[in-house]
Every structure is written in C-alpha cells, then in structure tokens.
Amino acid sequence: MEKQVVDGLREVFQSGRSRPLQYRKQQLRALLRLITERQGDIEQALKQDLNRSMYNTSLFELISIENDIKVAERDMVDWAAPQPVKKNLNSALDDVYIKPEPLGVVLIIGTWNYPWAMILQPLVGAIAAGNAAVVKPSELSEHSARLMKELLPLYLDKEMYQVVTGGIPETQELLKQRFDHIFYTGSSTVGKLVMEAAARHLTPVTLELGGKSxxxxxxxxxxxxxxxxxxxxxxxxxxxxxxxxxxxxxxxxxxxxxxxxxxxxxxxxxxxxxxxxxxxxxxxxxxxxxxxxxxxxxxxxxxxxxxxxxxxxxxxxxxxxxxxxxxxxxxxxxxxxxxxxxxxxxxxxxxxxxxxxxxxxxxxxxxxxxxxxxxxxxxxxxxxxxxxxxxxxxxxxxxxxGVGNSGMGRYHGRHTFNQLSHHRACLIKSFAMEGLNDARYPPLTAARLRKAKFFMQHRWCSCSGICVWAVIATILAVGLLVALIVVLI
Structure with missing residues (x-):
C-alpha cells in the first residue's frame, strides 16, 4: 500500500501540477482554512491526547502554523524567483543565476508532543516549494493522527498530499520507498534509523532531534x-x-x-x-x-x-x-x-x-x-x-x-522552502563573441593559459546587463579615441 501511495504521488508530481505558484498558493489557502474551520476538532483531539487546553493549543501550535502559511503565501514569489549571482569576466555577458526547483516527493514523519505543528509546518514548506508529500503522524497521539487522516483529504489535493497512519511497521515500510527528501522529527535513536534507511536511496534528510538543552x-x-x-x-x-x-x-x-x-x-x-x-x-x-x-x-x-x-x-x-x-x-x-x-x-x-x-x-x-x-x-x-x-x-x-547529535538541516519560513528545494545552478550563454573562448581551446599555450586565468579569476559586478554593455561601450570608445589620436599624429 505504501509503495502505491508513493508511486501515485510521483506520477502526479511529474505531470507538473505543482509547478505553477498559483496552485501552491491555493493549497496553502486550503490548509489555512483547515486550521481555522476545524480548530475546535483539533483542540478536542489534543485534549484527548495530552490533556492540553484550547488556549495552549493555539499558543503552542496553531498560531505558528497560521503564521508560516501566511508568510509562505506572501513571500513565495520572491523565494521561488531566480537568484542572480556574481559573475567572472568569462560570464560577464551571460545569464547566471540559481533557480529553486521542487525536489519531488517528500516524506514528513511527525512526533506526538506537538502533532500538528511538527507535521504541518514542514508541509507548508513542502507545498510552497512545489513538492508532493506523504505525511506520517505519530501513532502515540492517536486522536490527532486519526483526525489528520480524516481532514487533510477534505482540504488539500489528495493526489498530491496523502496521510499514512499506523505504527512501526507502516513507518518501516514507508522508509523502504524512494523519496526525494525525508523530514523527521523525533528522537536521536530513531533519527539514526531514518538516516540509515534514507542512505539506501541516497535520499537527503532533515533530522529535527533533541537532547539535553x-x-x-x-x-x-x-x-x-x-x-x-x-x-x-x-x-x-x-x-x-x-x-x-x-x-x-x-x-x-x-x-x-x-x-x-x-x-x-x-x-x-x-x-x-x-x-x-x-x-x-x-x-x-x-x-x-x-x-x-x-x-x-x-x-x-x-x-x-x-x-x-x-x-x-x-x-x-x-x-x-x-x-x-x-x-x-x-x-x-x-x-x-x-x-x-x-x-x-x-x-x-x-x-x-x-x-x-x-x-x-x-x-x-x-x-x-x-x-x-x-x-x-x-x-x-x-x-x-x-x-x-x-x-x-x-x-x-x-x-x-540541531547540530551533531541534536539533528541536521533547518526549517521555519524561508528556511523550510530552501531545505525542501533543489537549488539549480544555471548558466545561459549566447553564440556571440566566440573569439573569447580561444583561450580554453587546443592547442593550449602559455599565453592562452594566462588569458584564461585572467578571465576566470576576475569577478564582474552582479548588476544588470545595462552596466555590462555600458562598460564595454566605454572601452570601445576609449579604443577608438586612441586610434584617432594615433592617426592624427
């Protein structure tokens, strides 16, 4: 069953459904509606699981979730935009940037002490980054897990986001599947087992563990x-x-x-x-x-x-x-x-x-x-x-x-988006000015190597192309002026 869930999510993800930012925003708004419309049900579940009052549920879980959703919806366009980087002379006329891209299918394994925040806050980042996700709530907070299983399909796209409940056997079966990222919150002991399972597929992990603070x-x-x-x-x-x-x-x-x-x-x-x-x-x-x-x-x-x-x-x-x-x-x-x-x-x-x-x-x-x-x-x-x-x-x-035994990776706000995105390095060149490439082509000589070293090691400013062309125009103008002076003399 777990394999069918993951395969189904991967097929829908690969269709490109979550690529548009508008789709992601719609899902985040739906998640916010879940929190606001079903707050009473969530409070009741946590009362049964932990004897927690409605006020403490809002203070320790729901406010943070709502804030993360609103921040992600507001800032997602900026987060997902290509990020220009500094250039060297060799790439001065090129487009050079980092493009955040969805990873694919993410597994989020939550814990029982804050069963809603520890699932939904990472899920906010997964949705904002354009991923599909499987969420696995802890079986120890059974009332919250049951309610989450019931509510998420009513609000989110169930072909992109699914809840798997159960205990250790179900979690072990999930960990046998290939995911593009695993986000685990819990103990260091189980965190090591999660990392070991992820290593079989070379799956990156975020481990939010604990320790003695x-x-x-x-x-x-x-x-x-x-x-x-x-x-x-x-x-x-x-x-x-x-x-x-x-x-x-x-x-x-x-x-x-x-x-x-x-x-x-x-x-x-x-x-x-x-x-x-x-x-x-x-x-x-x-x-x-x-x-x-x-x-x-x-x-x-x-x-x-x-x-x-x-x-x-x-x-x-x-x-x-x-x-x-x-x-x-x-x-x-x-x-x-x-x-x-x-x-x-x-x-x-x-x-x-x-x-x-x-x-x-x-x-x-x-x-x-x-x-x-x-x-x-x-x-x-x-x-x-x-x-x-x-x-x-x-x-x-x-x-x-955390750090060391208390975990690896980070989240909250933009950090969750970055953690669950692939930061793709992009270089877009034109076919112009091919002569500049002679320095890297055979037959290599000492002179060509010096030229290549100069262009590769010297940084260009990271401003717009207008600045680049202005400098080039200035250089050409100075060259023409020198040539004119030579002719006149």
Whole structure:
C-alpha cells in the first residue's frame, strides 16, 4: 500500500501540477482554512491526547502554523524567483543565476508532543516549494493522527498530499520507498534509523532531534524573572518539548533562591494543585510515564514529586544537588523534572556543556555582557536564547534545527522552502563573441593559459546587463579615441 501511495504521488508530481505558484498558493489557502474551520476538532483531539487546553493549543501550535502559511503565501514569489549571482569576466555577458526547483516527493514523519505543528509546518514548506508529500503522524497521539487522516483529504489535493497512519511497521515500510527528501522529527535513536534507511536511496534528510538543552543562570541576573520564564518553558506541555530547558546550571550560592522562585511561579501558574489546573498537561502514555518517573531515582526532590499513573500525571518537580553521573543526566528527560547541577563558576559550566553532545538549544540568563559573550563564543548548539527560553523558535526568520547529535538541516519560513528545494545552478550563454573562448581551446599555450586565468579569476559586478554593455561601450570608445589620436599624429 505504501509503495502505491508513493508511486501515485510521483506520477502526479511529474505531470507538473505543482509547478505553477498559483496552485501552491491555493493549497496553502486550503490548509489555512483547515486550521481555522476545524480548530475546535483539533483542540478536542489534543485534549484527548495530552490533556492540553484550547488556549495552549493555539499558543503552542496553531498560531505558528497560521503564521508560516501566511508568510509562505506572501513571500513565495520572491523565494521561488531566480537568484542572480556574481559573475567572472568569462560570464560577464551571460545569464547566471540559481533557480529553486521542487525536489519531488517528500516524506514528513511527525512526533506526538506537538502533532500538528511538527507535521504541518514542514508541509507548508513542502507545498510552497512545489513538492508532493506523504505525511506520517505519530501513532502515540492517536486522536490527532486519526483526525489528520480524516481532514487533510477534505482540504488539500489528495493526489498530491496523502496521510499514512499506523505504527512501526507502516513507518518501516514507508522508509523502504524512494523519496526525494525525508523530514523527521523525533528522537536521536530513531533519527539514526531514518538516516540509515534514507542512505539506501541516497535520499537527503532533515533530522529535527533533541537532547539535553542546558540552562545556565548567572548570579548576576534578575533571578525572579529568570525562574518565571524557565518555569513556563520547562513545564509547558508537561515538559514534553524538544527545546525545553533540560537542566539548570548555577553556582551553589543561588540554588535555594532558584528553588524558592520556581515554587512561587508554580503556585502562580498552576495554583496549589497542578493536577486540577486546566493549563497543566499529561504524559503521553504509561510507558513514558514509567520512564520519566524512574529518572527520579537517587535524586533529592526539592519541589513536587507527586504522581498518578492512572492519569499519566507527574507534578512539576525540581531536583536539587543532582550529580553528573545520575541516570537523569544520561538521557533527554522529556518530562516535568528539572534537575539543578551546581558549578563553581562560568568556566566550569562551559566545560560541563562542552563535555556532552551538542544540544538542540542553549539558554543563558545573565545581566553581564561578558558572561553572555563567553557562553555564545565558547559553546555550540542548534539555537540559543539569552534571558528567555523557547522563544527563538517563534522567530520565523531564524533557522530552527540541531547540530551533531541534536539533528541536521533547518526549517521555519524561508528556511523550510530552501531545505525542501533543489537549488539549480544555471548558466545561459549566447553564440556571440566566440573569439573569447580561444583561450580554453587546443592547442593550449602559455599565453592562452594566462588569458584564461585572467578571465576566470576576475569577478564582474552582479548588476544588470545595462552596466555590462555600458562598460564595454566605454572601452570601445576609449579604443577608438586612441586610434584617432594615433592617426592624427
């Protein structure tokens, strides 16, 4: 079945249906109608999957999707236009440009923590770039997957965009097919399997993975504001966010103050009982519940720690005096547990970060520009936000993606379009001025080589042809003037 789906999409893509920009805009408008007209259904599905409120669904998924659609529709003509490049003297009179072209059939494999954004945001870029696409939502967010399977064919061209649901067997069967690009969001472990399968067809991949995103709090900062922002970013979606702060690094002298401020913020955000708060989500299933709960072994609980397996509920929890060898520091938490590791100074914090895999995100809170500069200069990560968390994700002009073990490739806004396009190098020459080509034709001589070197190594300006012809006309005029002077003398 999966092979028939892919073959059918490829046949329609090769017919050229998605080449016109107007077609792509129509599909994007239809996708926007899906989001606006069926928002209530989407909210209900996420309530069932993650106990997420309608307000959090809009804040964390739907607003970003709508923005990406509107940006793509508005700017697509500019994105898809040929991009002139600088020329050398050898190509001064030629058309030289980069032309973005559709890749073909794209596979988008989403994840369960943000099941709509992680599918539809890459799909926006695939549509804008002119590709056909297969989308594979996670089976763990089953209500969202079922709804997506139902809704997408009602709004989008079902001969160009199809939804495949199911679990591991269906995903494995999809990965056996030849795609022109695979866009995967999920864990590093599965990301390696996706890349291995893609290698069999030499298919390029975008891997949006995760990791342990550090959060350094400098003693010279507004600790109350820092803890308020960290608490929001860590415990939103019950900690199940790939760029959530995974752990805090701070000096021992401010650990108790941090715990105190987080406690105040938790009370403000979720009142005395987070379990009854409409803004507090649940762990996706009992398997992940058991995994997250086991990470607290050997840790000292400073705040929270309560749980209810029947509801997949784990309270917002802060763990103090955590040591680097603890189990919780060996894997991405992906849950509402926030360990605090104490370090003696900034240098030790930087060394701690650099001794581990490159994270998807890095956060630093400080009022000291020197501290900020050192953290930015001496570490690396997919993205970084200073004095806040998560918010770099919301800037559609910034590329979002990982580095090393946290992923490869980037997306959001134009970056998604570029990621899912082939950037074709184009050189259009005329039959005129053939004499200039003598330098590259046999029989080669030292003089011809010097001439070829001169024309190939010297850049011409990248402005319009009018400028080129004006310069040539000037050269000819000067030559004629010199010749006239010689004759008159």
């Amino acid at each position: 550090p959060c350094y709090i400098d003693k010279n900062c507004d600790i109350a504001v820092a803890c308020r922002r960290i608490t929001w970013g860590k415990f939103a979606n019950c900690g199940q966010t790939c760029i959530a702060p995974d752990y805090i690094l701070c000096e021992p002298s401010i650990q108790d103050r941090i715990i105190e401020e987080i406690q105040k913020t938790l009370l403000e955000f979720y009142q005395k009982d987070p379990k009854s708060s409409p803004d507090y989500c649940r762990i996706i299933n009992t398997r992940h519940f058991d995994r997250v709960l086991a990470l607290m072994n050997e840790c000292t609980i400073a705040l929270g720690g309560e749980s209810d397996r029947s509801q997949c509920y784990i309270a917002p929890t802060v763990l103090k005096d955590v040591l680097p060898h603890f189990k919780i520091m060996q894997e991405e938490i992906f849950g509402p547990l926030l360990p605090i590791i104490t370090v003696n100074d900034l240098s030790e914090a930087i060394n701690f970060i650099n001794a581990r895999e490159k994270p998807l995100a890095l956060y630093v809170f400080s009022s000291d520009k020197t501290v900020i500069k050192r953290m930015l200069t001496e570490t690396t990560s997919g993205g970084v936000t200073v004095n806040d968390v998560l918010m770099h994700y919301t800037v559609d002009t910034l590329p979002f993606g």
